[in-house]
Amino acid sequence: MLPDAMSVWREVHSLTRAGCRALRRGSVAPAKPPRAESAMEPMMSNYNSEIRPARDVARSVERDAPQSREGGYVAKPSLTDRPAGDDGMPRSDQETWDALYSSxxxxxxxxxxxxxxxxxxxxxxxxxAVFVAAHTSPGDTxxxxxxxxxxTGIAVRLCERPTARMLGEVERLGLDVQWGPRHAELxxxxxxGALLANTMCSPPPPEDFERAANEIVDAAQREFGWMYETRDDAGDPGRMRHIVWSEVLTCPTCGDESAYWDLALEWDPVALRNDAPCPHCGEGIVFADAARACRPAVGESNGDVGLRRVRRPMRVYGATGKRQWSRPVGTADLDLLARIAEVALPASVPDRQIRWGDLHRSGYHLGINWIEDLYTRRNFIAFGALWEAIEEQPAELRDALRLLVLSYNASHGTLMTRVVVKSGMAGLVLTGAQSGVLYISGLPVEKNVFQGVRRKTRTLCEAFALTACGSARVxxxxxxxxxxxxADASIDYVFxxxxxxxxxxxxxxxQINESWxxxxxxxxxxxxxxxxxGKDVAAYGALMKSVFAEVGRVLKPTGAATVVFHSSKPQVWSVLGDALTNADLEVQRTSVLDKRQPSFKQVVSEGGTRHDAVFLLTPASGDARKYETDHAEVLADVHARFGHEDDQRLYSRYVAGCLQQGIEVAMSAPEFYRLHVGGAYR
Ligand SMILES: C[S@@+](CC[C@H](N)C(=O)[O-])C[C@H]1O[C@@H](n2cnc3c(N)ncnc32)[C@H](O)[C@@H]1O
Known part of the structure; x- marks a missing residue:
């Protein structure tokens, strides 16, 4: 694949180098793309472009109409290239599409x-919501x-009461939309996901929810609030905010056990070492290679006897009144843990085994086999107490209360919460669970669950207030x-x-939240x-094909679909391309979704991307002409018009171009990035 891609790239390079250089120098006005070499000309009009205003595109319809030529290609036209009224598509729809997908x-x-x-x-x-509002009218599904x-359901509800940001975005894009209730099938x-979707789209009255949320925390705290009571650094009564724990490493030479915290942390400035001498024998311990201490123990929720990870509490962070403090763990803290060990677990705690799959790592998941193993005992009990208190509340509020507790559980309640070292920061930085992985750090954190759930209540009340009333049915x-x-042909729009x-x-x-x-x-x-x-790309492809076949079946002939997608792997793009073709869905416009703060996984995964590609699809027009566009031409076109954009966004443009032209995505994101460094060709 790579040599081919390289030669294609060089070819593209020679085709468009001058145009791209001019674009970067700014000697080509960004509002007008450079004229392409004649071989590329038909295709140039097929993409939406930030640098090509919608009205210009409409005017160029006649001029850029695709030309068939012997031995050459005809670029697959989008509706942009067709005369007004073609396929019964009103010009106003095309202008909406141009405006919506142009930036x-x-x-x-x-x-x-x-x-x-x-x-x-x-x-x-x-x-x-901006896509939904632009593509649908009130009453649509x-x-x-x-x-x-x-x-998407939340977005549908927002169309009834648009936020200031939605109104601003619609104005910026020059869209003509009708606000009002639509309906959604999710x-x-x-x-x-189904619990979240249902609750967020049909929330309880925020004031009823707030009262019930306070009641469940009060009830659990009455029984177990003592688990988070402590003494501050001056010996006065205080409240625990969180405790940093440490895993325990075994010296490969002498077998002595030491807390990772003691071995790895340097304080002035704060830093984490990768290795250190063993305090017992003096031989070096490389932390990445050292065994994590485990002991055989009985799982209390499940009776399972197995190896369980050893951890030690290291530092308590607390508050006395408004004053915040921290201090090392002392004997009173250990006594408190011993007292907690005597408490029977609430009956509501999950006794499930973790169904490990692709996320399992033999190192940091050693000794973590049951849901219980993801918690400190204190927090497992606290969540159990909250879960039981929910059952005392009216049935119509329970799902929202479960959502509240689980929303804290997922991000902050388990041992996946951690501290990290960040350059320029004076102390350890507290951070929630990493999204998209089940990572447990060597320095996990135990947070005060009651305090956290109470705080989260406010965010949920605000969210519910935004979607609570209205007549949209989801x-x-x-x-x-x-x-x-x-039913067939019953849906107006798919997002x-x-x-x-x-x-x-x-x-x-x-499964962590679902276990509850x-x-x-x-x-x-x-x-x-x-x-x-046991699902390879082909198995994934078969499922995607089935789903999009259903989309094709239920979409009205006048309907449209917006699909957001990304992958750094060409095979995965092929799956999407095949699923769309099989469903008779045709790419009409492409754009990118700009994720201002990408997730951890988007940043670290190989060829990761911050920009997902966005496709507008419609039922195929039935045009039987055969189009031929080759890979080099897609690359040339993308570079001529978007060469000034960053690599990640450019890759999205490239794959979107391939799908629009119905050709294979030939390059993975890492290959693409290697060949296109910093906006310049190699
Ligand atoms: C990228 S996520 C969607 C995220 C969503 N847009 C949101 O904002 O929360 C894809 C979802 O597809 C779901 N999924 C996977 N296979 C499915 C199938 N066959 N039918 C329905 N949902 C499926 C996954 O569980 C996952 O929640």
Whole structure:
């Protein structure tokens, strides 16, 4: 693959170098793309471009119409290239599409609706709402076949009461939209996602929820608040905010055990070493290679006898009144732990074994086999007490209360919460669980659950207030989208972002929260690439094909679909391309979703990207002409018009171009980045 890609690249280089250099120098006005070599000309009009205003595109329809030529190619035209009224598509729709897909849409990771619950690869609902509003009218029905935490449903509800940001975005893009209630059908295979979607889209009255939330925390605290009471650094009564724990390393030479905290931390300035001499024998310990201490122990929730990880509490961070303090762990703290060890576990705690899959790492997951192993005993009891208190509340409030407790559980309640060292920061930095992985650090943190859940209540009240009233109907189906219980041609618009191949094993991650719900996702039809589930790219492709065939079936002939997707792997792109072709869906416009704060996994994974590609699809026009566009021409076109953009966004443009032209994505993201360094060709 690579030599081919290299030669293609060189060819492209020679075709467009002058144009790109001129663009970078600024000697070509960004509002008008450089004229292409004649061989590229027909294709130039097929992409949406930030640097090509919508009105210009409409005017150029006649001029740029594709030309067939002997032995050459005809670029596959989008509707932009067709005369007005072609396919019965009104000009106003085309102008809406041009405006909406001509510049990247920003997906923020902030605000009450976003922060209400963390879900891997979640999209900003206000960004989705702009797409929904532009593509539909009040009364229309919107479908999401990979609904996750229900953000498309939230977006539909927001169309009834648009936020200031949505109004601003619609104005910026020059869209003509009609606000008002739409309806939504959401399909999500995961038990957790369906609970989130249902609750966020049909929330209880915020004031009822707030009262009930305070009551459950009060009840649990009355019984177990003492577990977080302590003494401050002056010996006065105080409250624990969190405790930093440490795993214990075994010296490979003498077998002595030492806390990782003692071996690794340097304080002035704060830093973490990678190795240190053993305090007992003086021989070096390389932390990455050293064994983590484990002991045989009985799992209390499950009676299982197995190896369990040894950890030591190291430092207490607390508050006395408004004063915050920290101090080393003392004997009173150890006595408190001994007292907690005597408490019987609440009956509501999950006694499930972890269903390890692709995320299992033999190192840091050694001795972590049951849900119980992910918690300190104190926090396991605290969550159990909250869970029991929920049962005392009215039935119509319970799901929202479960969402509240689980939202804290997932991000801050388990041993996946940790401290990290950040350059320029004076002390250790407290941070929540990493999204998209089940990573447990050598310095995990035990937070005060009651304090955290109480604080989270405010965020959820704010979020519920935004979606609480209105007449939009959102139906959530906890089911696989390989079979939709919807009539043919009944859906006006689809917005969806499918799992990106092997990027996130949702059911494996969601099981932590689902264990508390008493039911975990059945993964057979989960559309992912997963070694642990025995699903290769072909198996993933078959599931994606089934889902998109259903999308094609239920979409009205006048309907449209927006799909957000990304992968750094060409094979995964082929899966999407095949699924769309099989469903008779045609790419009409492409754009990128700008993730201002990418997730941890987006930053660190090989060829990771901060910009997902966005595709506008419509039922195929039935045009039987054969189009031929080759890979070099797509690259040339993308570079001529977007060469000034950063590598990651450019890769999204490139794959979007391939899919629009119906050709294979030939380069992985790392190959693409290697060949296109800092906006310049190699
Ligand atoms: C990228 S996430 C969607 C995230 C969502 N847009 C949000 O903002 O929360 C993809 C979702 O597809 C779900 N999924 C995977 N296979 C599915 C299937 N066959 N049917 C329905 N949902 C599926 C996963 O559980 C996951 O929640």
């Amino acid at each position: 990247p849409v920003e997906s923020r990771r902030s605000g009450a609706l976003y922060n209400a619950f963390s879900y891997p690869t979640k999209i900003d609902p206000e960004a989705i 919107v479908l999401d076949v990979f609904a996750g935490s229900g953000t 399909y999500e295979i995961s038990v957790l 139906n959530v189906h906890c089911a696989s989208s390989t079979r939709l219980d919807l 969806t972002d499918p799992p990106f191949g092997d990027f996130i094993p949702y059911s494996e991650i969601n 719900l008493g039911r975990v996702t059945e993964p057979d039809e989960e559309a992912i690439v997963s070694k642990a589930q």
